[in-house]
Amino acid sequence: MKSMRHKIFAAVLIVCFTGPILRGESPAELPKQIEPQPAIETPAVNHRIPAKEALVKIYSVANRPDYFRPWNMTDPLNLSGSGAIIADNLILTNAHVVADHSFIEVRRYGQWQKYPAKVAAISHEADLALLSVTKPEFFAGITPLEFGELPELHEEVMVLGFPEGGDSLSITKGIVSRAEHSYYTHSSRVFLAGQIDAAINPGNSGGPVLAGGKIVGVVMQSWQGLENTGYMVPVPIIRHFLKDIADGRYDGFPFLDLSSSMLENPDMKRFYHMREDQNGVLVTHIGVNSPTSGLLSVNDVLLAVDGFGIADDGTIEFRPEERTHFAYVVQQKQIGDSVSFEILRNGNKMTVKVPLTRNADGAALVEDERYEQKPRYFIFGGIIFTPLTKNLLLMWGNQAPPGNLSAEASNYPSEDYREPVVAIQALPDEINKGYHGINCWLVTEVNGKKIRDFDAFYKAVNLSDSEFVVLKDKNNNQVIIDRKKELEARSSILERYQIPSDRSPDLKGK
DSSP states (O other), X not given: OHHHHHHHHHXXXXXXXXXXXXXOOOOXXXXXXXXXXXXXXXXXXXXXXXXXXXXXXEEEEEOOBOSXXXXXXXXXXXXXXXXXXXXXXXXEEOHHHHTTEEEEEEEETTXXXXXXXXXXXXXXXXXXXXXXXXXXXXXXTOXXXXXXXXXXXXXXXXXXXXXXXOSSOEEEEEEEEEEEEEEEXXXXXXXXXXXXXXXXXXXXXXXXXXXXXXXXXXXXXXXXXXXXXXXXXXXXXXXXXXXXXXXXXXXXXXXXXXXXXXXOOHHHHHHTTOOTTOOOEEEEEEOTTXXXXXXXXXXXXXXXXXXXXXXXXSEEEEETTEEEETHHHHHTSOTTOEEEEEEEETTEXXXXXXXXXXXXXXXSSSOOOOOSOOOOOEEETTEEEEEOOHHHHHTTTTSOOOHHHHHHHTSOOBTTBOSOEEEEEEOOOGGGTTOTTOEEEEEOEETTEEOOSHHHHHHHHXXXXXXXXXXXXXXXXXXXXXXXXXXXXXXXXXXXXXXXXXXXXXXXXX
């Protein structure tokens, strides 16, 4: 057990300290999201205790897109999870409990009647959601749960929810064993998380973690292969979410869009003119739209953030004798705030104030998971083209995606290359003879022009008046389609393969 925990901790460190700030690349061994369980109908048990009265079982029907056939949806899936009633007649739960929902119902603890619910606000990156119920009688007689503070290490907590194996409320106890930045499976982002040793299982998702009768976290995921090891979205992240949406709009968590590396080697520190008593991390990459552009530079040494000294491993002491990644300071702020860095540049110490103007959307070459959105696609010459997304990569499940796609996902975007375009497959027809074996082919050029993103690809193909459309990849492999023949074959291909449209709705009229 000890060696396994060390292995997991190392994976988290790799994500947090060597990758882009506030974004995690998938570690080799991922935490397992506590999946909402298939709905079970058995009689509910009623035990009147105030904290229990605010507990809710959530029934959700998920309807997710098929990214291999992007005009289709997968079969609806009936799921259930947990939630807690908080102030203003809202239900707090996980985003992944209601992600891609087409229908939601909720049922209070100890009652049998279900009520329709809808999503009032959602943060997929922080795996949090708020639900509302239009019928006021649902909340009658309820004292909403309040929020506490981030528990101390070894503080006892209580996990409440409706896990698989039954339909009544389950309560387990445990302690907080650590609080540090960790990988959020639902969003592939890295935020502060609390590790608890209480037993949590599928169906616990969205249930509250209580200390002193107050919410200190929301259950979200566990580690595969480890018993009684789970993770919660801690109360600082919850408070940030609630403050963010107070104006009726979700802006997200500030994102610096830069990468840094540790400075533990003494010769490396000396090379960058650091004194023996100085610590920090080295800036290794700044994104094309980073708010730090023009303020920070590659090879700057970050010494401190808002007065918190940054250690050589990239951590700060956020509580006495407790450390986590320095991104914690940035993530506690809202979009529109600013953060100050003390830096060392060519041996000169200075302070730089960075405005926090953006979240993580659009910062990656291959975007993280998207929910409640249909895939974009365009069929040309019987070949299905779509942007390369994390959603598409996840379609391979436990199998590895094609190597060229996985490699692309690890690259940084540039001003001239913001989104990869992939030909998923060919729908065999005379027009694409010789290309029937196309399988996840990355297109980089159309008629001699490099393509920046999927919009540029679509315009280059659809608006071209040339006789031939010539598609190439970076190795000069080519697909050439006769435009006139393509137009003549288009409707018959769609009819043969029972496809309603040759393009996604967002492209119609463009």
